[in-house]
Amino acid sequence: MKALHLMIPAALMVAAPALAAAPAPLDFVKKAGASDLYEQESSKLVLATTQDPKVKSFASMMVTDHSKSTADVKAAAAKAGVTAPPPKLMPEQEKMIGELKAATGKQRDAAYIAQQKQAHMKALALHKGYATEGTAAPLKAAAAKIAPVVQHHIDMLKSM
Template sequence: MLIKTKAALAAAAAMMVGGAALASPPTPVYVMKAGASDLYEKTSSQIVLGSTRNPDVRRFANMMVMDHSKSTAKVKAAALRSGVRPKPPMLEPEQRRMVADLRHAQGRDRDRLYIDQQKQAHQMALALQQEYAATGSAPALRRTAGDIVPVVRHHIEMLNHMR
């Protein structure tokens, strides 16, 4: 199951990165995808917090809940300033499957799966934020996306040093 999940995550990241190179999504789509990304980060982190014994995973998961709650609030505020009324975030189908896989994993396997999923999810989030920051149509959201990029990069750097 872990190998299948890694392959699906890699394919999803490749599609996201490949598609992001063309143009940023329309503003309402960006807001929806950013919200889904944050919701996935918070949901998956809360799942792992319920079981992990690894202090590094616990510290990272706590940071994910805090940082992604902040980015959700920033995107929502910028969306409202831009005249976009964001709907409550919903997980995308692939994110729902990833959450289900995480719920079914246990112990160290769950921790490893969580870290693998986080690496892929953060690559996808980075591509989304960078593209919108570069070419998005709403200035307030473009600035917010630009502010989020270094935070996501920091998360990726931390993930790359986790065992």
């Protein structure tokens, strides 16, 4: 019993630094770029088919707002001396785009809203985390500026 008690704190000590550490500047730029790209691609896909005015309005705003946040992160990366690679979707985001492509009509709209909630929670955690724990000042400032916009999107999604 005593050995088990000793193993738990060790496991927690291993996990704790991973939770507290912000990504390296380049990793933050890549993750933020992937997040914005997913938002733009998924929203354009839904805009092509949705009949729901709320979904259409939200998706249009996503294309605009996430294009702006991409530009803001790229500019901050340049100030920080970080070369921002072209945004690339993560495997999970590619899977979600595939799910949207496979769905139609109201089913697609519902899948889009559910995905947006999940994606925005991750984006909020990324930006808030980097704003407080990041190491590159220009990127920290950009993340702090973007986080309230992402929170606003989450608040909107709650009413949809």
